[in-house]
Amino acid sequence: MSIIEINQKTCNKCGICAAECPRRIITLPDGGFPEIAAQVEAACNGCGHCVAVCPKGSLSHRDSPLGLSPKIQDGLKITSEQVEQLLKSRRSARAFKNKPVPREVITRLIEDARYAPTGHNTQEVEWLVIDNKKELDRIEEVGIDWMRWVIQNMPKQAAEANMEEKLERQKLHHDAFLRGAPVLIVTHASKDNPNALVAAIDSANALSFLDLAANGLGLATCWAGYVYFMANLFPPVQEVLALPEGHTAYGCVMLGYNKFKYHRIPARKVPRIIWR
Ligand SMILES: Cc1cc2nc3c(=O)[nH]c(=O)nc-3n(C[C@H](O)[C@H](O)[C@H](O)COP(=O)(O)O)c2cc1C
Known part of the structure; x- marks a missing residue:
């Protein structure tokens, strides 16, 4: 057939x-x-x-x-101004409400994110969702050890990132890595992916779609870059994440309800474009 x-x-x-x-x-x-x-x-x-x-x-x-394969509904088409405002008004949240995000909502966001382009349509991005406070707190905790490790073993990078200062703040606030977000989303895929670069792009695309979908539903996200580094380099964080055997993290994003509302679109650098 x-x-x-x-x-x-x-x-x-x-x-x-x-x-x-x-x-x-x-x-x-x-x-x-x-x-x-x-x-x-x-x-x-x-x-x-x-x-x-x-x-x-x-x-x-x-x-x-x-x-x-549902029909595309003309009635749901949004204007170019609406698209533009969505793209420009989404922000990386740094203060989240102490309010859980229902799993149905997270599932819906991930389902939307599946529509991001993937190299050769492989759709190999997989998802880990941590909405368990104990595990999130553990990441904040082991992050302190990671900062100590970076300060000791990578002094140049530690100085560039003001790691000593960050470490002191983290000892007080315990929110340097996840900003109090109630959810951490990690995209992962096989470590042995022959197209690791493509897998990283697929993951970033999916998380960008998830970010926009989250904003559409009144939620906010923020990339968790430090958690991503730790997920790839630091065994105690790898233990918390406990990804499937042979898998590696390709992206980490916090998710939750923003404590604050944005009233303006901040300025960005003028684009540097080469035209030919
Ligand atoms: C790959 C990546 C990693 C990031 N990691 C962090 C992070 O660990 N903590 C954080 O507060 N923000 C993080 N951010 C958010 C950026 O700082 C943010 O996108 C930038 O300041 C612009 O702000 P905006 O997203 O609100 O436009 C990260 C962003 C990206 C793309």
Whole structure:
């Protein structure tokens, strides 16, 4: 059985599916219906563009069945000004309310984040969600040991990052790494990924989508860069995260409800662009 199914009653053989296919493996032989020859099926990356682009809803794909490919609703289209304001007004939160985020909400955000582009449509980003205060507190705690380790073993980097000062503040406040956020989200994937660079980009894309989706739902995020470093270098944090065997962290983000509301969009550097 082919990986695509054509409704021959509604397909008008317009050929858009073939023209859109990124792998160029859909053909319309001799004016017939679209097909993917058995010998090139393996080249399909299951992106579902053929389903998405068919104006008649006549094509279903094994990896993107018509029933799981809802129609795009024109009524939900947002204006360019709304998109622009969403992009410019999202901020990295540094003060979170002491309010848990329901798991259904987190699941919804992750489901939205699945739609971020991934190299070759591999969709290999996996998720660890920690909403357990004990484990989050433990990360803050072992972070103190990590800072001591950096100060001792990487003095130049420690000085550049004002680590001594940070260490003193952390001893008092215990919020340097997670800012009191009730949730930490870690993206992870196999360590042996031959495309580690792509995996890192896929993860950053997914977390950026999650950030925007979170803002749309009245939540806020902040990248947890230090936790990410620790997750890759510092065994006590790796123990807390306890990622699946053979996996490594590709990104860490805090999530929660922002204590404060932003009233303005801060200025950013003028873009440096080379035009040719
Ligand atoms: C890879 C990365 C790591 C970051 N790590 C941290 C972090 O550990 N702690 C923190 O408070 N902010 C962190 N940030 C947030 C940046 O400081 C923030 O994006 C920047 O100051 C701009 O502010 P904005 O996101 O509100 O526009 C990180 C951002 C990125 C992209």
